[in-house]
Amino acid sequence: MRVLHVISGLDAGGAEHQLRLLLPRLPVDGEVVTLSHPGAVARALRAGGTRVHEVGMTSNRDVTVVPRLVRLIRGGGFDLVHTHLYRACVYGRVAARLAGVPAVATEHSLGDGVLEGRRTSAGVRALYLATERLGRMTIAVSAVVAARLAAWGVPARRITVIPNGIDPAEFRFDPHLRRTTRRRLGIRPDTPVIGAVGRLVPGKRFDLLIPALARAPGATLLLVGAGPAGTALEKLAARYGVADRFVVTGEVAEPHQLYCAMDLFASPSPQETFGLAVIEALASGLPAIYACCPALDGVSPGDRWRRIAGPEALSGALAAGLAAVRERAGARLPVPDVVGHYDIARLAGSVADLYRRVVSPVPEGRSS
Structure with a gap:
């Protein structure tokens, strides 16, 4: 055929x-x-x-x-x-x-x-x-x-x-990739990194992550994607005084190495038809915070992901997520069974x- x-x-x-x-x-x-x-x-x-x-x-x-x-x-x-x-x-x-x-x-x-x-x-x-x-x-x-x-x-x-x-093996955590990717991006090995992946468009609401970053001293925001909202996001980061902790990669066809560089994943978009990036993050052993992910509807989260009810809950969820990352000393979480389902x-x-x-x-x- x-x-x-x-x-x-x-x-x-x-x-x-x-x-x-x-x-x-x-x-x-x-x-x-x-x-x-x-x-x-x-x-x-x-x-x-x-x-x-x-x-x-x-x-x-x-x-x-x-x-x-x-x-x-x-x-x-x-x-x-x-x-x-x-x-x-x-x-x-x-x-x-x-x-x-x-x-x-x-x-x-x-x-x-x-x-x-x-x-x-x-x-x-x-x-x-x-x-x-x-x-x-x-x-x-x-x-x-x-x-x-x-x-x-x-x-x-x-x-x-x-x-x-997804191909679960494609997103398997690799500590060597973590080190080399952070070095390439200018991120210190011990810096906690909040990551997000997607097209830089207003509907993804990546703008919500920037004031949340301002309330998370010492953390860096790694945004993987490109799009028409990129310039506005950079200006917003400068306005909040976090431009030095805000890294945008541009368009990436295969983001595996960038997930490896992250410690906590965030998806603030209020509308998603599936939530693919959240599943990819879980496949890399990352904890995830999201506003919408139909792929996880009805699945018990345990300590691996948390759904927020609205933008006002984002900063607190990220603070709690970063605290948990510090308690684990950056160790990856086990990949949940739901990843294999997809x-x-x-x-x-x-x-x-x-x-x-x-x-x-x-x-x-x-x-x-």
């Missing part, structure tokens, strides 16, 4: 990282086409041997990408199209239908009134639903996302939940099963 993955862009991000992990674990011949922004993940995919196409989409309304995608689908002899992220789902489903190839989609980013960090308008919702009908199935990365799709009007029979996943190898099998059902459906009246 040949599968073409269509994605809006390949900068470093949750959906992009998921695609990078999924491709080598699928028992199919896969290629990728990015509509625009071939960034760090595109380079990582190519380095791993995956063919990555670019169609150079110039704007959200650049409909010329549709015939280019149709030619690519037909010319490559693909059996299935798998789309990721809003623009790719809209244009990719249309192109797949015109090419006569079935399509599935993964919905990574549908929040409560927000899609990919932006408020959803009636027009965005209508276009999403109109093109959703051109595909066969939508994968929701969590039960929360599945419920939102259903509330939008996507029929339940066209939704399936397959969670995001092993990408197991979840890739579920995606492959879906591909087979879509490409070779069982006739009505017959059981598989």
Whole structure:
């Protein structure tokens, strides 16, 4: 089976990282086409041997990408199209239908009134639903996302939940990486480090970490990511007098070494569709403080993670977390069992099963 993955862009991000992990674990011949922004993940995919196409989409309304995608689908002899992220789902489903190839989609980013960090308008919702009908199935990365799709009007029979996943071995703590990464970033070996990972956009609420840092003398904030809010965050750090304890790495395709450099993980975002970075942090043996992580809903936290009820609880939670780090003398926590539940190898099998059902459906009246 040949599968073409269509994605809006390949900068470093949750959906992009998921695609990078999924491709080598699928028992199919896969290629990728990015509509625009071939960034760090595109380079990582190519380095791993995956063919990555670019169609150079110039704007959200650049409909010329549709015939280019149709030619690519037909010319490559693909059996299935798998789309990721809003623009790719809209244009990719249309192109797949015109090419006569079935399509599935993964919905990574549908929040409560927000899609990919932006408020959803009636027009965005209508276009999403109109093109959703051109595909066969939508994968929701969590039960929360599945419920939102259903509330939008996507029929339940066209939704399936397959969670995001990680490679637990990829995030295993390495003391050598901790030392070398801290040295490279100019962070002392004994400095307690609060870490956060994600695109620097207002919705992630990384701005809340800076006043909390001001109340945590001696600690450093390590922010892994890039985005339009970066300059504002740096100005805020200067205003609070913590610029010398605020480190921003920029875009990183594989953040393993940066998790190793941290002591405590924080995710202040009030809306997440899965909470991938929190699971990655737990896989590295870090304690985590978060505002939203559907992947951990209903799981008993023990001493490994803590959910905060609101921004006002963040500073106290970080202070308590840092105190616990000091008591353990920086020792890592055991990796919790929930991490294994999200092993990408197991979840890739579920995606492959879906591909087979879509490409070779069982006739009505017959059981598989």
